[in-house]
Amino acid sequence: MLRPDTIKIQHDLAMYCRSGDAPTIPGTSEGRLPHYRRLVLNVVSGTISQAYPITRKVLSEEEWQEIFVRFFVEHDAQTPMLWKLPYEYYLYVRDHDYAVKFNKAWLNELLWFEWLEIDVHMMPDEKHEAYTDRGELFLDPLVVNKDSRLIHLEYPVHLYPLAEVEERKGNYYLLIYREQETGTVRFVNFSVLHAWLLERMQLADQLSVKDLLPELLSEFQIQNVDTLENQLNKFLLEMFDDGVILGFRNR
Amino acid sequence: MIGLGFRRDFSKELIEGDLLKADFIEFAPENWMEVGGQWGRIVKEATERYPVHAHGLSLSIGSPEELDYDFLGRIKTFLKEYGIDVYSEHLSFAKAANAHIYDLLPVPFREDAVQHVAKRIRQVQDFLERKIAIENVSYYTPVAAEMDEATFIRSVVEEADCNLLLDVNNVYVNAFNHNYDAKEFISQLPLERVVYLHMAGHEQVEPDLIIDTHGQPIIDPVYDLFDWCIQRIKPVPVLLERDFNYEDLEQMQDELTKLKNISKKHWEVTYAEA
Numbered sequence: 132m133l134r135p136d137t138i139k140i141q142h143d144l145a146m147y148c149r150s151g152d153a154p155t156i157p158g159t160s161e162g163r164l165p166h167y168r169r170l171v172l173n174v175v176s177g178t179i180s181q182a183y184p185i186t187r188k189v190l191s192e193e194e195w196q197e198i199f200v201r202f203f204v205e206h207d208a209q210t211p212m213l214w215k216l217p218y219e220y221y222l223y224v225r226d227h228d229y230a231v232k233f234n235k236a237w238l239n240e241l242l243w244f245e246w247l248e249i250d251v252h253m254m255p256d257e258k259h260e261a262y263t264d265r266g267e268l269f270l271d272p273l274v275v276n277k278d279s280r281l282i283h284l285e286y287p288v289h290l291y292p293l294a295e296v297e298e299r300k301g302n303y304y305l306l307i308y309r310e311q312e313t314g315t316v317r318f319v320n321f322s323v324l325h326a327w328l329l330e331r332m333q334l335a336d337q338l339s340v341k342d343l344l345p346e347l348l349s350e351f352q353i354q355n356v357d358t359l360e361n362q363l364n365k366f367l368l369e370m371f372d373d374g375v376i377l378g379f380r381n382r
Numbered sequence: 383m384i385g386l387g388f389r390r391d392f393s394k395e396l397i398e399g400d401l402l403k404a405d406f407i408e409f410a411p412e413n414w415m416e417v418g419g420q421w422g423r424i425v426k427e428a429t430e431r432y433p434v435h436a437h438g439l440s441l442s443i444g445s446p447e448e449l450d451y452d453f454l455g456r457i458k459t460f461l462k463e464y465g466i467d468v469y470s471e472h473l474s475f476a477k478a479a480n481a482h483i484y485d486l487l488p489v490p491f492r493e494d495a496v497q498h499v500a501k502r503i504r505q506v507q508d509f510l511e512r513k514i515a516i517e518n519v520s521y522y523t524p525v526a527a528e529m530d531e532a533t534f535i536r537s538v539v540e541e542a543d544c545n546l547l548l549d550v551n552n553v554y555v556n557a558f559n560h561n562y563d564a565k566e567f568i569s570q571l572p573l574e575r576v577v578y579l580h581m582a583g584h585e586q587v588e589p590d591l592i593i594d595t596h597g598q599p600i601i602d603p604v605y606d607l608f609d610w611c612i613q614r615i616k617p618v619p620v621l622l623e624r625d626f627n628y629e630d631l632e633q634m635q636d637e638l639t640k641l642k643n644i645s646k647k648h649w650e651v652t653y654a655e656a
């Protein structure tokens with residue numbers, strides 16, 4: 132059993148590294164504790180800055196420091212994996228309403244987008260059904276790249292200069308995905324209809340586009356099937372080219 | 383066996399190139415576990431090419447709070463997935479008051495801490511179903527110490543019945559910073575338990591303070607200490623740690639070569655040319 136004073140000393144030392152409030156710990160050498168604080172600060176600050184290069188650039192130095200210092204002092208980091216700490220930073224900023232405080236409505240989505248680039252780059256390989264490059268576009272179930280995140284944004288932080296994104300508020304669907312061959316992270320924009328279809332294809336991977344068509348027609352109240360099929364044909368071929376659709380599921 | 387800590391910056395060179403010749407590599411599980419894509423492939427290729435040791439950063443063996451069994455389970459999965467037998471951690475804490483610090487903080491050298499840390503090491507060993515090695519860390523100030531560092535280390539590893547990862551550079555750094563004799567210190571450790579050695583460079587930031595940066599080449603006095611030390615232990619793997627300044631890989635290879643030459647001098651049996 133640890134003595135209560137040993138526990139307190141360990142807590143105080145760890146808390147000092149974050150807050151800078153000098154603890155009274157017996158036997159410490161003059162001037163040495165600040166090195167610990169400096170080292171911890173460098174590691175965390177470097178990790179967060181590297182993860183959010185765009186946010187770092189568009190916030191003023193005062194804004195960035197205000198968030199970072201409070202995060203550093205207040206936030207109890209939960210992940211043992213340092214590279215995942217930026218995700219906790221995103222949640223912290225979102226939950227503390229900095230978007231409102233700084234009058235930057237797009238701030239949360241910008242952070243989320245920057246985090247997802249890291250997340251998709253690093254995420255474990257998903258298992259895909261066996262696929263081939265020969266098949267029928269509408270009749271065969273298609274295998275969609277699952278090393279990806281399909282998201283909805285209100286602010287097109289990925290498309291326009293940040294000065295413009297507020298006036299362009301709307302519904303933006305995009306897939307952030309990792310190319311199977313190269314591991315490169317890319318993103319592609321979708322209409323709501325395409326986003327719906329892609330999500331259904333990811334979830335129901337034994338269904339073909341033809342199987343999904345009746346549901347799609349009623350969901351979007353579409354009458355002209357021919358036009359839709361032409362348009363889907365074009366969309367699906369593009370998705371093949373971009374590596375979003377990997378192939379036709381082996382039968 | 384002379385190994386090199388595996389870092390992203392020179393991972394490709396280690397796998398495909400011929401600038402760096404290591405007999406084994408060491409992974410920090412925290413940086414490489416549960417990762418896919420390009421880096422996942424690199425982990426796989428590296429583990430196919432080299433024998434691998436795992437050296438943890440965030441388990442926080444010295445924490446006052448409960449062991450993180452969820453995380454420990456994930457480490458176990460990582461070790462199993464890549465067939466890694468050797469796992470080590472630091473005699474320090476990196477988490478307290480329910481928060482990770484991402485640095486190695488010194489545990490108070492006290493009897494209650496000895497019992498506490500030793501118990502946690504035994505729990506980890508039971509869970510991972512293997513003996514682990516515990517590394518002596520560098521530190522910049524004593525923290526409420528009630529015994530000397532060598533006694534603390536010896537007591538913990540003997541009480542836990544674990545192995546010792548002796549970081550020779552850390553001994554040098556501590557001897558300098560805390561004004562003790564490095565050789566005398568090493569002599570007080572349970573050297574029969576040493577299964578692994580670390581070597582690294584450091585940086586002197588003040589007349590009386592060295593920071594253990596792993597960013598510079600190993601300095602001669604640390605080679606000398608290594609030379610002296612390995613005459614007193616059985617042949618074990620030796621690892622070069624470098625965490626910054628990777629520009630000059632040839633210089634890093636020189637360090638590996640130098641470590642190998644010193645090792646050969648005293649551990650000839652192990653390194654007899656085939």
Ligand SMILES: [Fe+2]
Pocket residue numbers: 517549580581623
């Ligand atoms: Fe080390």
